[in-house]
Amino acid sequence: MNAPQTGRMSFSLASTMESVDAVEAAVEKLAVEAGLDEDERFRVTMAVREAAVNAVLHGNEYDPAKHIAVSIENTGAALVFTVADQGKGLDPRTLPDPLAPENLLRGTGRGIFLIRSFMDEVHFRQLHPGTELTLVKNLAPGGEKT
Amino acid sequence: MSTLRIRSIGGGQEPVRISSGPGCLEPLRHIYRRKCYNGNTNKEEFFMALIIASREVDGVTVLDLSGRITLGEGSVQIRDAIRDLIAKGQKSILLDMGDVNYIDSSGLG
Numbered sequence: 289m290n291a292p293q294t295g296r297m298s299f300s301l302a303s304t305m306e307s308v309d310a311v312e313a314a315v316e317k318l319a320v321e322a323g324l325d326e327d328e329r330f331r332v333t334m335a336v337r338e339a340a341v342n343a344v345l346h347g348n349e350y351d352p353a354k355h356i357a358v359s360i361e362n363t364g365a366a367l368v369f370t371v372a373d374q375g376k377g378l379d380p381r382t383l384p385d386p387l388a389p390e391n392l393l394r395g396t397g398r399g400i401f402l403i404r405s406f407m408d409e410v411h412f413r414q415l416h417p418g419t420e421l422t423l424v425k426n427l428a429p430g431g432e433k434t
Numbered sequence: 435m436s437t438l439r440i441r442s443i444g445g446g447q448e449p450v451r452i453s454s455g456p457g458c459l460e461p462l463r464h465i466y467r468r469k470c471y472n473g474n475t476n477k478e479e480f481f482m483a484l485i486i487a488s489r490e491v492d493g494v495t496v497l498d499l500s501g502r503i504t505l506g507e508g509s510v511q512i513r514d515a516i517r518d519l520i521a522k523g524q525k526s527i528l529l530d531m532g533d534v535n536y537i538d539s540s541g542l543g
Binding site for chain 1: 543
């Protein structure tokens with residue numbers, strides 16, 4: 289997949305880890321072209337990867353009949369990513385706090401926390417069926433990260 | 435020269451089989467590779483996702499980890515490696531993560 293320097297691209301991908309890798313590669317390329325430094329590229333790429341993993345693993349549960357829909361966009365003011373699955377839906381208010389003492393040693397439950405930590409905006413939208421996450425990383429006017 | 439044990443991790447992942455040479459003495463080594471975009475070279479390249487090398491130091495099994503620990507790649511293999519060691523009775527295990535350059539939420543878990 290090739291990412292645009294500006295503009296928007298959308299993909300419909302199978303519910304596989306290979307799709308997650310493809311999304312990660314496209315996001316990395318978009319982040320490079322947007323002028324993000326290595327640290328910011330790492331944060332953005334990991335955040336979108338976590339969203340894609342959630343869509344494949346928790347949303348679609350690797351169901352070959354379901355797809356994930358991904359869009360990546362450089363608006364000039366921000367990098368905007370959407371990741372949607374066709375799963376049962378997710379209410380973010382029900383997610384346990386990974387920083388709570390009783391959750392510190394849990395093997396899962398940190399993905400959304402990392403996404404929120406690394407991005408400037410995170411929005412959830414309920415689909416029928418599924419969940420769509422929108423992730424935003426603001427850019428400085430010159431294309432540099434704010 | 436002996437062939438090192440390599441595990442494939444399934445669909446789309448190409449197992450890499452190498453042979454040990456004079457400078458490669460690790461008795462256990464798992465290597466995974468993945469093709470992804472390299473922002474530094476501006477092209478897609480194969481990356482070694484995770485290498486696990488095992489060695490013994492004064493009764494302690496040291497697992498030298500190198501690469502990425504992510505869902506479906508490193509995290510499961512590390513758990514497997516540790517469970518294998520525990521099943522064999524080894525209770526002194528040290529993870530050397532000095533060469534780990536990427537950990538996702540699954541790897542943290």
